[in-house]
Amino acid sequence: MLLCADIGGSFIDFALVHPDGRLEQRHAVPTPTDDAETFITALQTLCAPYPGVPLHIAIAGVENPETGHVHAANIPGICTIPLREQLSLRTHRPVRIGNDADCFALAEARFGAAKGHRNVFGLILGTGIGGGFVLDGQIVPGLGGITGELGHAPVVIAPPLMKDPDEIRATVPLFPCGCGQSGCLDTIAGARSLERLHLWAGGQDETSHTILKLWEMGDVQATKTISVWMTYTSAALAHILNVIGSTVVPVAGGLSNSTLLVQTLDRAVRDRILSPTTQPLLRRAILGKDAGILGAACLGPELCYDPC
Ligand SMILES: [Zn+2]
Structure with a gap:
């Protein structure tokens, strides 16, 4: 016990x-x-x-x-x-x-959505972006106690130039991050960051929940915002998966309540990794x-x- x-x-x-x-x-x-x-x-x-x-x-x-x-x-x-x-x-x-x-990653690997997999990356799409890397049922320890933190390293490097929707991907501002850097994935992909991104891209002040609902209904501006979100989030996750080779990614956090978002991110990630697979890699966590x-x-x- x-x-x-x-x-x-x-x-x-x-x-x-x-x-x-x-x-x-x-x-x-x-x-x-x-x-x-x-x-x-x-x-x-x-x-x-x-x-x-x-x-x-x-x-x-x-x-x-x-x-x-x-x-x-x-x-x-x-x-x-x-x-x-x-x-x-x-x-x-x-x-x-x-x-x-x-x-969270350890629990999903042992008891949850990733049970039966030896190499697991747990992804949290919540207020912030977090993760955990589990190998053979154990956390992989890292420098300074850190592994799995895909939310905090600069991924946005271009300065803002214009707001043409087709160029938003290349012109997302270097938003400051809570970790002290600027342009981390967390500044794009966390729930509050998604709201800020939506406001910046189209001037609409909405909750992340509403943005996702609008996106699911085909709203033009929400589609542009989620397209930016998807581009950066799938790129960061593809990097991680190419390096550590996880065979499953349980996903938790408030944004994962959108099944369509998780499915779309899964397809985007599988399009960007080196090992082609027809089987979904991302699946919603089950342990809550x-x-x-x-x-x-x-x-x-x-x-x-x-x-x-
Ligand atoms: Zn950061």
Whole structure:
């Protein structure tokens, strides 16, 4: 048995996880975001009824493997302490921490839409763009704790020249990104970025949900906006898949609620990768809100990996 917590900026989703992935005693408490002591105390309280049971955490942040510091933009209070070490000391148990996008990919690879595949890239098309790379049922660790982050490296390099619809692809502005760079895929493809792109391209202020609905109905301006979105997103994903060779891409996040968007992106990506395949690579994730907790459960060796 494991204790698993999916820690977001608002709530800690907590449960006891059985070896077969069943969840028990699931409940949520508010996330203390500003103060490390309050944060640790909250987890201490959640763990107290289960002495010695290992604690695994999925968090919207990245643990630096050298310092142990967890950079979590939504929980600034914990960024300057070696979180795993402190939690282990205070709760008297082994603690593992994983990035939430990594945990999502891990869960879908073990229990979800990518079960049975050895090489999995999990893609999140949400408020931001994220990803996780899983090989043989394990996260592939990377420099500074980073892998799978296709959202953050500049992909837009052309300065704005004109707004002729046919030239929008080449003239998308270098929007600033939250990571400190400009022109990242995240500045085009995240839900808020899609709204900004739509406003920039056609002067229409719509939600991402409305833009997708308009696109699905054949609206001319939404079609142009999604065409730009598709061009950049499929290019970035094709790069990733040519490098790591994943055989399946489970897709989650709010934008993935549009089945047509996922199907269209799948076709665009398959048109741009080196290995031709008639089988869809992208498929909608199936674990929903359970992915964080189940992925956290897979961070250690406690749950056996069954590739079938
Ligand atoms: Zn960025």
